[in-house]
Amino acid sequence: MPALSKPLIQKWFNAFMRLSPRALLSSASHSADLRLPLRGECRAGQVYLVGAGSGDAELLTLKAARLLMQADAVVYDRLVGDDVLALIPKSSERYYVGKSRGHHSVPQNEIGALMVKLVGEGKSVVRLKGGDPAFFARMGEELDALTAAQVPAAIVPGITAASAAAACMGIPLTDRGHAQQLRFITAQLCREDGTPDWAALARKDETLVFYMGLSKVDAICHGLRQAGLPDAWPIMLVANASKPEQQSLVGSLADMPEKLAAHPLASPCLIVVGSVVQRVAASPASAENQARYVGQV
Incomplete structure (x- = not known):
C-alpha cells in the first residue's frame, strides 16, 4: 500500500489541529468560544460498522477517521482506498476480507466469526466498508452475527x-x-x-x-x-x-x-x-x- 504523500499528511494534521478543542478557541474578536471537538472513544468489546466513503480520504467523516485512529483492529473490504487505510496506526491489527466478482476471499460467516473473536479478545473493532455500510454491503448479515453473539455494535454512515x-x-x-x-x-x-x-x-x-x-x-x-x-x-x-x-x-x-x-x-x-x-x-x-x-x- 503506498504511503500518504507529505502534502496529504500535512493537510490531515492541520485539519485535526483546527478541530481540537484548544485549536478551535475563537479569537478575542468573537463574543463566544467556537468549538468543534472530536469526542468519544473506540470502546473495547464493541464493533463499529464504519463507512469508508467513496475512496477520497477527504470525504471520510470525522467520526470515521477518529475511530480508525483509535481501533485495536480493523476488518476492511476491497473497495477501501489506500489513503483511508493509511490513517490506521501501524500498531493496529488489520484483517483484509475483501470480495471481488466471482471470488470471495473470506466467506461471510467467517467475517462475522472473526469480529466476534476479536471482541472476545477484549479489542475495539472497526468493520470498515466502502461507501455506506447500509448500501448493498451485507450489513444486515453482520449485525445478525454480532447480535447472536451479544456483541454491541454501532453504525457510522459514509458517503455512498x-x-x-x-x-x-x-x-x-x-x-x-x-x-x-x-x-x-x-x-x-x-x-x-x-x-x-x-x-x-x-x-x-x-x-x-x-x-x-x-x-x-x-x-x-x-x-x-x-x-x-x-x-x-x-x-x-x-x-x-x-x-x-x-x-x-x-x-x-x-x-x-x-x-x-x-x-x-x-x-x-x-x-x-x-x-x-x-x-x-x-x-x-x-x-x-x-x-x-x-x-x-
Whole structure:
C-alpha cells in the first residue's frame, strides 16, 4: 500500500489541529468560544460498522477517521482506498476480507466469526466498508452475527457511491424538472426469478442508480428499452467515483453497450439512468472531469 504523500499528511494534521478543542478557541474578536471537538472513544468489546466513503480520504467523516485512529483492529473490504487505510496506526491489527466478482476471499460467516473473536479478545473493532455500510454491503448479515453473539455494535454512515459520482459529475440525483424520485438497485439480479421488474423501473420521473452492474450494462439497457423507455434515454457510467483514476461514459440506452465495449471501464462502476444525466455537459462542476471522460454525451 503506498504511503500518504507529505502534502496529504500535512493537510490531515492541520485539519485535526483546527478541530481540537484548544485549536478551535475563537479569537478575542468573537463574543463566544467556537468549538468543534472530536469526542468519544473506540470502546473495547464493541464493533463499529464504519463507512469508508467513496475512496477520497477527504470525504471520510470525522467520526470515521477518529475511530480508525483509535481501533485495536480493523476488518476492511476491497473497495477501501489506500489513503483511508493509511490513517490506521501501524500498531493496529488489520484483517483484509475483501470480495471481488466471482471470488470471495473470506466467506461471510467467517467475517462475522472473526469480529466476534476479536471482541472476545477484549479489542475495539472497526468493520470498515466502502461507501455506506447500509448500501448493498451485507450489513444486515453482520449485525445478525454480532447480535447472536451479544456483541454491541454501532453504525457510522459514509458517503455512498451514488452521491460521490453525482457530485463529481456535477449533477443532482433529483431535480424538479427531471426526477422526483430516486431508486437504488443492486444489479446482481439476486431475486428468485433472476430478473428485475423492468416495467416498474422504466419511469421518466425518477433517477435509477444501479450498483455492482458493470457486467450487466447490456441487460439493463435492453430491459429498460423493452419496458418502454426510449432508445435515446440518458445513461451514465462512472468508475472509481471521486478517485484520481475516475472515468465516465455518457450516452443512451441504445448506444451504451457499444460505447462500453469500445471504452472498457474498471470496477467498481456505478450506473445512473435518467434525464438528470443530460445536465452533465452543461454543468460547470463537471468541467474538471472533462479530461477524464472516455465518452461524450
